[in-house]
Amino acid sequence: MSLADDLYRETILDHYHNPRNRGEITDPSAKVEGVNPLCGDELTLYLQLDGDTIKDVKITAKGCSINTASGSMMSEAVLGHSIEDVKKTVDAFKTMMMSKSGEITLPEEMEDLEALQGVRKYPVRIKCALLPWNTLLEGIQSAQEDQKGQKVKEVK
Numbered sequence: 001m002s003l004a005d006d007l008y009r010e011t012i013l014d015h016y017h018n019p020r021n022r023g024e025i026t027d028p029s030a031k032v033e034g035v036n037p038l039c040g041d042e043l044t045l046y047l048q049l050d051g052d053t054i055k056d057v058k059i060t061a062k063g064c065s066i067n068t069a070s071g072s073m074m075s076e077a078v079l080g081h082s083i084e085d086v087k088k089t090v091d092a093f094k095t096m097m098m099s100k101s102g103e104i105t106l107p108e109e110m111e112d113l114e115a116l117q118g119v120r121k122y123p124v125r126i127k128c129a130l131l132p133w134n135t136l137l138e139g140i141q142s143a144q145e146d147q148k149g150q151k152v153k154e155v156k
């Protein structure tokens with residue numbers, strides 16, 4: 001096992017044992033559930049938007065180490081960022097996970113996420129890593145639809 005593999009494993013275990021932004025949000029902008037039946041991962045994602053910014057994100061999850069670590073890293077990478085930036089981050093992460101080529105370097109603020117590229121060796125586990133990110137996109141969409149709905153109501 002190479003040094004990089006060891007570092008990657010340490011990062012993943014750290015996020016697995018101490019998941020960041022774990023919990024619930026009362027009265028969130030969106031609450032969405034994600035399931036990965038292949039592995040049995042389940043998570044609930046709470047999202048609080050302030051205009052176009054992710055003001056708060058919380059996750060409660062019952063999943064494997066990869067799923068839990070990925071969700072924890074995702075919450076850190078998107079908290080306080082604009083939706084536009086977050087969509088770019090999601091794209092960069094997904095591109096990394098789907099890439100068949102060698103080492104991928106992500107922007108500095110996404111450094112921890114590079115640890116998950118080791119998962120590409122296990123195609124079944126890629127879904128575990130992607131679940132929190134796909135759930136986040138659903139949450140953003142649902143929150144934005146709600147915002148639009150409210151504006152229409154205000155106009156009337």
Ligand code: ZN
Nearest residue numbers: 039041064128
């Ligand atoms: Zn899993």
